[in-house]
Amino acid sequence: MKLTLISPLASKSLLGGDFFFRLPSMGLLKVAAETPSEWDIKIIDEKTERLPDNIDSDLIGITSMTPAVKRAYEIADTLRARGKTVVMGGMHASKLPQEALKHVDAVVVGEAEGLWPQLLDDFKQGTMKKIYRHENGYPPLDKLQIVNWDLYRGKKYLPVHFVETTRGCPFNCEFCSVTSSFGGRFRNRPVDAVEHEIQGLKPFDGRFVLKNVVFFVDDNIIGNRAHAKEMLTRIKPYNLKWLGQASSNIAKDDELLKLCKDSGCMGLLVGFESLSKANLSKMGKGFNKPEDFIEIVKRFHGHGLGIDGSFVFGFDDDDEGVFDRTLEFAVKAKLDVCYFSVLTPYPGTRLYEQMEAEGRIIERDWSYYNTNNVVFRPRHLSPEGLLSGYNTALKEAFSYTNIFKRLWGNGSYKNFFYPMNFGFQQSIKKTTRRRQDFSGIAAGDTAHA
Numbered sequence: 001m002k003l004t005l006i007s008p009l010a011s012k013s014l015l016g017g018d019f020f021f022r023l024p025s026m027g028l029l030k031v032a033a034e035t036p037s038e039w040d041i042k043i044i045d046e047k048t049e050r051l052p053d054n055i056d057s058d059l060i061g062i063t064s065m066t067p068a069v070k071r072a073y074e075i076a077d078t079l080r081a082r083g084k085t086v087v088m089g090g091m092h093a094s095k096l097p098q099e100a101l102k103h104v105d106a107v108v109v110g111e112a113e114g115l116w117p118q119l120l121d122d123f124k125q126g127t128m129k130k131i132y133r134h135e136n137g138y139p140p141l142d143k144l145q146i147v148n149w150d151l152y153r154g155k156k157y158l159p160v161h162f163v164e165t166t167r168g169c170p171f172n173c174e175f176c177s178v179t180s181s182f183g184g185r186f187r188n189r190p191v192d193a194v195e196h197e198i199q200g201l202k203p204f205d206g207r208f209v210l211k212n213v214v215f216f217v218d219d220n221i222i223g224n225r226a227h228a229k230e231m232l233t234r235i236k237p238y239n240l241k242w243l244g245q246a247s248s249n250i251a252k253d254d255e256l257l258k259l260c261k262d263s264g265c266m267g268l269l270v271g272f273e274s275l276s277k278a279n280l281s282k283m284g285k286g287f288n289k290p291e292d293f294i295e296i297v298k299r300f301h302g303h304g305l306g307i308d309g310s311f312v313f314g315f316d317d318d319d320e321g322v323f324d325r326t327l328e329f330a331v332k333a334k335l336d337v338c339y340f341s342v343l344t345p346y347p348g349t350r351l352y353e354q355m356e357a358e359g360r361i362i363e364r365d366w367s368y369y370n371t372n373n374v375v376f377r378p379r380h381l382s383p384e385g386l387l388s389g390y391n392t393a394l395k396e397a398f399s400y401t402n403i404f405k406r407l408w409g410n411g412s413y414k415n416f417f418y419p420m421n422f423g424f425q426q427s428i429k430k431t432t433r434r435r436q437d438f439s440g441i442a443a444g445d446t447a448h449a
C-alpha cells in the first residue's frame with residue numbers, strides 16, 4: 001500500500017518557504033513513524049519540491065499549519081477531484097475539523113500517536129470515519145517511535161535534525177497555540193529514548209560549516225528542570241551543536257545555563273514578547289519582567305550562549321512608539337537574533353476568542369495568518385500602521401549596522417549567528433516587499449475576502 005504525506009507551502013510567510021529557513025516538518029516524520037511497515041511512504045514538501053501532477057498513492061495525508069492551510073485545502077480539492085482519498089492532521093485541522101472536512105475525507109484531531117494506526121486500519125477495511133480524536137487525554141510519550149530521517153535525504157533542507165523531548169506547556173499565553181494543542185502539562189519523553197534517538201542521527205554530509213546541528217522543538221526545554229538537567233547531562237558526549245527554546249527564567253539557573261553550554265547549546269530562543277508590563281500581564285506572561293531583560297541577555301552571553309529574543313507587535317497596549325522602543329532594546333541588549341512577529345489570533349487560542357467576541361478580525365484568508373501580516377484591528381494603531389511599523393522595525397533590526405552592533409563582542413557562536421542574521425536579512429527584504437491590501441476594510445468591518 002502506498003502513502004504520500006504532504007507539507008504544503010505557506011507562500012506569504014517569512015519562515016514559510018524561504019531558502020534560508022528550509023526546515024522540515026517534524027509532524028509528518030512522526031506520522032510516518034506511526035505507520036505500519038506494510039505501507040510504502042513518501043513525503044513531499046512544497047518548500048523543497050514541486051508537487052507532481054500525478055500522485056500514485058492509495059492514501060494521501062496532509063499537514064495543516066494555519067498559514068499553509070489554504071494551500072492544503074487547494075491540494076486536497078485537486079486530489080479528491082482525481083478520485084484520491086485525502087486525510088488531514090496538524091494544528092489547524094485539529095482546531096477546525098468541520099472546516100477541514102469540506103476538503104478532505106477524514107481529520108485526525110490532535111497528536112497522531114494512537115489514532116493514525118487506527119485510521120489506516122479502518123481505511124483498509126473500508127470503514128474510515130470522518131474524525132479521529134483522543135478520548136482519554138493526551139497520548140503518553142514513552143512509546144514514541146524513532147523517526148526515519150532517511151525520508152528527507154536529498155531534499156535540500158538546512159542541515160538540522162529536529163528532536164523533541166517534551167510536549168505541552170502550562171503557561172497558556174493568550175496568542176500561543178501550544179497549550180490548546182498539546183495540553184497544559186509538560187509530558188516528558190524518557191531520557192533514554194531521547195539519547196537513543198540522538199545516537200542514531202547521521203550527520204548531514206559536509207553541506208554546512210556546522211555538523212550535527214539539532215533543534216529541540218520543545219516549546220520550553222527547561223519546562224521540567226530535573227528532566228532537562230538529566231537530558232542535557234546525557235547528551236554531552238555526542239558533540240552536538242544545538243538550539244532550542246526556553247522561558248526567560250532559565251537565566252536564574254546558572255547550573256542549567258552551564259549544562260546548556262557544556263552539552264553544545266549555541267543559543268536559545270526566548271519569548272520576551274513585549275516591553276510593556278500591561279501587555280505581559282494580559283497575555284498571561286507576567287513572570288516576564290521587562291526590567292530584567294537586559295540582565296537576562298548578559299547572563300546568556302556570560303555563559304557563551306547566544307539568545308534569540310522574540311517580540312510581538314500589536315498588543316492592546318502597543319502604540320506607534322512600540323517599534324522604536326523594541327528596536328532600541330534589541331540593539332542595546334545585543335540580542336544575537338531578534339525575531340519580531342505581528343500578533344496573530346490563531347484558532348483555538350484565547351486571543352482568537354477575544355478578537356472574535358470584539359468583532360476585530362478583519363481578514364479571514366488563513367494565508368495571512370503568518371505573523372507577518374495583520375489580520376485584526378489593533379487597539380491603538382491602524383492595521384496599516386502596525387504592518388508598516390513592523391516591516392520597518394524588522395528591516396532596521398537586520399540592517400548591516402544593527403547586525404554588527406548587536407553581535408559585535410558577544411561570546412556566542414559567530415559562525416552560526418552571522419550567517420543566520422544575513423539569512424534573515426535576505427528573507428526580510430523579500431517578505432517586506434509583499435503588499436497587503438487593506439483597501440476593502442472600512443471602519444467597523446469585520447470580514448474581508
Ligand code: B12
Binds near residue numbers: 017026
Ligand atoms: C519547529 C517549528 C517551526 C519551524 C519548522 C516548521 C515546520 N516545518 O514544521 C519553523 C522555524 C520553520 C517554523 C516556522 C513557523 N512557525 Co512554527 N513551530 C515550530 C514548533 C516550535 C515545533 C513544531 C513541531 O515539530 N512540533 C512537534 C510535532 C510532533 O507536532 P506537530 O507538527 O503538530 O505534529 C503532530 C500533530 O499535529 C499531528 N499531525 C501533524 N500533521 C499531521 C498530518 C497528518 C496526516 C496526521 C494524521 C497528523 C498530523 O501528528 C503529529 C505527531 O503527533 C511549533 C510549536 C509546537 N510545539 O508544535 C511552532 C508552531 C507550529 N509554529 C507556529 C507558527 C505560527 C509559525 C510561523 C507562522 C511563524 C513563526 N512565528 O515562527 C512560521 C510558519 C512556517 C510555515 N510553514 O509557514 C505555530 C502554529 C500555529 C498554527 N495554528 O498553525 C506553532 C504551534 C507555535 C505557536 N506557539 O503557536 N516553526
